[in-house]
Amino acid sequence: MKQAFKQGRTIIFIAFLLFIWELIVRFADIPHWLLPTPSAILKEGSQSYETFVPHALATVQLALLGLAIGILCGLTVAVLLHRFTFVLELFYPILIMSQNIPVLVLAPLLIIWFGFGLLPKLIIICLVCFFPIVISAMDGFRQTAPELKHYFEMIGATKAQTFWKLEWPYAYPSIFSGIKIAATYSVMGAVIAEWLGAKKGIGVYMTLAQSSFRTDRVFVAIFAIVFLSLLLFSAIRLIEKFVVKGRGFHAEHSKH
Amino acid sequence: MLSIQNIDKSFDALPVICNLSFEVKDGEFVAIIGPSGSGKSTLFQLIGGVTSIDAGAILLNGTDIQQTKGTIGYMPQQPCLLPWRTIVENITIVDELQGKPNVNDAKEWLDKVGLAAFEHAYPNELSGGMQQRVSFIRAIVSNKPILCLDEPFSALDEFTRLEMQAWLLSIWEKYRKSILFVTHSIEEALFLADRIIVLTKRPATVKKEIIVPFARPRQEEIRHSASFTALKQQLFTYLKEEKDEANVD
Numbered sequence: 001m002k003q004a005f006k007q008g009r010t011i012i013f014i015a016f017l018l019f020i021w022e023l024i025v026r027f028a029d030i031p032h033w034l035l036p037t038p039s040a041i042l043k044e045g046s047q048s049y050e051t052f053v054p055h056a057l058a059t060v061q062l063a064l065l066g067l068a069i070g071i072l073c074g075l076t077v078a079v080l081l082h083r084f085t086f087v088l089e090l091f092y093p094i095l096i097m098s099q100n101i102p103v104l105v106l107a108p109l110l111i112i113w114f115g116f117g118l119l120p121k122l123i124i125i126c127l128v129c130f131f132p133i134v135i136s137a138m139d140g141f142r143q144t145a146p147e148l149k150h151y152f153e154m155i156g157a158t159k160a161q162t163f164w165k166l167e168w169p170y171a172y173p174s175i176f177s178g179i180k181i182a183a184t185y186s187v188m189g190a191v192i193a194e195w196l197g198a199k200k201g202i203g204v205y206m207t208l209a210q211s212s213f214r215t216d217r218v219f220v221a222i223f224a225i226v227f228l229s230l231l232l233f234s235a236i237r238l239i240e241k242f243v244v245k246g247r248g249f250h251a252e253h254s255k256h
Numbered sequence: 257m258l259s260i261q262n263i264d265k266s267f268d269a270l271p272v273i274c275n276l277s278f279e280v281k282d283g284e285f286v287a288i289i290g291p292s293g294s295g296k297s298t299l300f301q302l303i304g305g306v307t308s309i310d311a312g313a314i315l316l317n318g319t320d321i322q323q324t325k326g327t328i329g330y331m332p333q334q335p336c337l338l339p340w341r342t343i344v345e346n347i348t349i350v351d352e353l354q355g356k357p358n359v360n361d362a363k364e365w366l367d368k369v370g371l372a373a374f375e376h377a378y379p380n381e382l383s384g385g386m387q388q389r390v391s392f393i394r395a396i397v398s399n400k401p402i403l404c405l406d407e408p409f410s411a412l413d414e415f416t417r418l419e420m421q422a423w424l425l426s427i428w429e430k431y432r433k434s435i436l437f438v439t440h441s442i443e444e445a446l447f448l449a450d451r452i453i454v455l456t457k458r459p460a461t462v463k464k465e466i467i468v469p470f471a472r473p474r475q476e477e478i479r480h481s482a483s484f485t486a487l488k489q490q491l492f493t494y495l496k497e498e499k500d501e502a503n504v505d
Contacts, residue, residue, distance in 0.1 A: 151336040154304040155350045155398065156326020165353070169340050246339040246378030 036216040041223065044216040056224055058200035062118075063190035063232070066125025070182055073126055074133030075175070081134070082141045083163060099131050103189070107196050121193035128189035129182040136178030140171025173247065176240040183232040187225055257282045257434055258303070258402050263312030265298060266459070272298050274459035277312075280402060283432040287445035289491070290455030290463075291498045296438045299460070300406050303436075304328060317401060326354065329395040329403040333411055335387035337379040343390055344375045350398035358397065365393045369427065385416040389423065402434045410440065421447055422476060429473045442491045446484060447474070454491065457498045464494055 018038045024030075025037045032040065045052070077095070081088045103124055110120035144167045152162045194203025202221050209217030258280040265273040272295040280286045290296055301307045303314055305325040314322050321327045329350075337346045343366065348357035366372050369389060379387055388408060395403050409417045425448055428435065439445050445452045446468060454464040466487065470478050478484050 147332065147334045148336055148338070150306075151330070151332050153306050153325065154300075154328075154330040154332070155353065156305070156324075157353050161353050165349070166338070169338070172340070244340070246341070246380055 033213050033215050036219060041216050041219045045220045045223070048217065048220070052205065052220065052224070055200055055202050055205040056228070058198070059187070059190050059194065059202040060228060062121060062193065062201065063125065063186040063228070066122050066190060066193075067129055067183055067186040067232075069122055070126045070129025070186065071133055071179060074130035074178070074182070075137060077130065078134045078137035078141070079163075079168075082138055082167075083159075095131070095134065098127065103128060103192055107192070111196055116197045120196065121190070121198070124193045124196075125186055125189035128185045132181040132185070133175070133178040136174045136181075137171055140174025141167045143174070144170045172244045173240075176236065176244065180233055180236050180240075183236050184229040187229045187232065191221075191225060257284070257317065258436065259313075259315040260303075261313045261315065263302065263314065264310040265295075265302060265307070266310060271459035273302075274461050275312075276455075276461050278453050278462055278465070280434050280436050282434055285428060285435045285437065285448060285450045287437045287439055287449035287452045288455060289439055289442060289445050289452060289495070290460060291457050291495055292440060294455045294457055294498075295460040296440075296455065297406065300330075300404055300438065303404060304330060326350075327400060329398045329400040331391050331395040331403065331405045331408050333407045335379070335384070335391040337387055337390060337394075339379055342376045342378060343371070343382070346379065346390060347394045347397050350394065358399075361399075362393070362397050365397055369393060369423075383416075384412055385420055388412065388420060392424065392427075396431075396433065402436060405435060405437045407439055408437075409444065417444075424448065425474060442488055442495070443479070446487055446491070447479060452491065454494045457501060463498065466491065 022037045022039060025035055036044075077091075081091065081095075106127070107120070107124060110123055114120040114123070141163075148166060148170070149162065152166050157165070190201070191203040191206065194201035195207060198204050202224055206218055206221040209215075209221065260276060260278050262275050262277050263273060264271070264275060276299070278286070288296060288299070298307070302309050303321070305321060305323050305327065308323050313320055316327055337343075338349070341349070344359060344362050347362040347365070348359055351357045363372070363375060366375055371386065371389060371393075374382060374386070374390075379390070382390065392405075392408065395405075409420050412420060421444055428448075437445070437449060449468055452466045452468060453462055454466070455461070456463045468487070469483065
């Protein structure tokens with residue numbers, strides 16, 4: 001109840017901001033090609049709905065596939081880095097460096113190497129997604145309560161058992177917060193990947209709109225990206241609720 | 257049963273345990289008390305096989321268990337239940353690590369101690385005292401020849417602690433498993449144990465051994481008897497001696 005009220009408040013506030021935007025554009029007489037009003041964007045969105053949906057679906061597909069691969073890579077890397085210290089020493093600096101290369105610089109290279117197919121696009125999304133997952137998963141593994149680790153030692157758990165039965169499940173909440181960040185990045189990554197050359201996708205739609213000065217369509221694309229990111233974020237939160245058990249939200253219904 | 261023979265242990269240059277020997281017989285409840293920092297936790301790490309001893313031997317039923325993990329039932333100070341596992345899943349963890357979780361045994365024990373309703377609950381739905389009961393059952397269900405309890409009630413509030421002591425006593429008097437119980441509460445040791453071993457300050461060795469004369473099954477009333485108070489006074493004096501010497505150093 002309280003949460004619903006809070007969410008309602010947020011929506012009202014966003015509506016209020018859009019209203020201010022509308023007012024400013026109208027009173028300051030800003031030309032339509034420079035900054036369209038929210039109502040014009042909404043109108044454009046509903047009019048070009050049919051042409052836009054296939055683009056959006058293509059992006060969603062690409063983002064989800066990229067995110068899935070990114071999660072897999074991220075978790076694998078995190079597990080390897082955590083369990084084998086020498087790997088950590090070797091690869092950690094490279095990991096950080098990989099995040100310092102701007103995607104837009106890397107993209108043309110990937111196209112030269114791998115062509116215009118799916119592969120370079122997935123590599124880009126994977127690159128943006130996997131870093132937050134690696135970092136948060138590793139933090140989660142490392143933060144495992146020392147008394148639990150000691151207990152596992154005392155009852156004779158092997159290193160592998162301690163990892164898979166203790167550290168791995170202990171890190172679930174951290175892993176999920178990493179995945180949530182990665183999910184929002186994945187949509188953005190997909191759009192950037194599509195700029196490089198694709199037949200369909202929000203990125204393509206955006207490039208076309210931009211080159212024909214259809215600012216309203218650019219905004220339609222922007223809102224679509226925001227909406228998709230939010231949708232993905234909530235979907236992951238829902239999955240988290242089912243996977244992460246016994247921590248926090250059960251306490252409300254405690255029998256004692 | 258468990259036999260600790262002349263063990264030494266030092267960390268770097270700091271001797272923690274020096275020539276410590278004692279024994280826990282089958283079906284006996286032995287309590288260890290000592291001034292804080294006297295190496296009680298280290299002793300458990302040695303028995304648990306987590307750390308190696310420098311000299312001496314630790315025998316369990318005649319076999320050397322030095323540096324062998326998983327030979328004892330262990331109950332730590334904190335309940336140490338895994339929050340993502342239900343109570344039954346938590347209790348069977350020790351068996352699970354060795355390949356064969358015994359769910360029926362776990363359920364039977366939960367039933368015996370009246371926690372059957374919480375079988376599928378998560379630990380955060382239980383109070384602190386109940387979590388410690390689950391932790392104790394987990395140690396029992398692991399089905400090891402001896403249970404090592406490391407200050408199991410020290411993190412509980414006074415009232416729950418008294419309740420838990422009475423609970424442990426009633427369970428133990430029914431099933432008589434060998435228990436080695438580390439505590440820093442004199443009263444707790446007197447109320448529960450057959451025998452109390454008083455450790456010296458670091459490096460720890462046996463200072464005194466007291467046989468607790470109260471008959472079993474014990475009642476709550478013995479806490480108020482004259483002999484209980486006398487023994488308590490005596491143990492207190494021993495510990496105070498050690499404390500005073502430690503302060504002189």
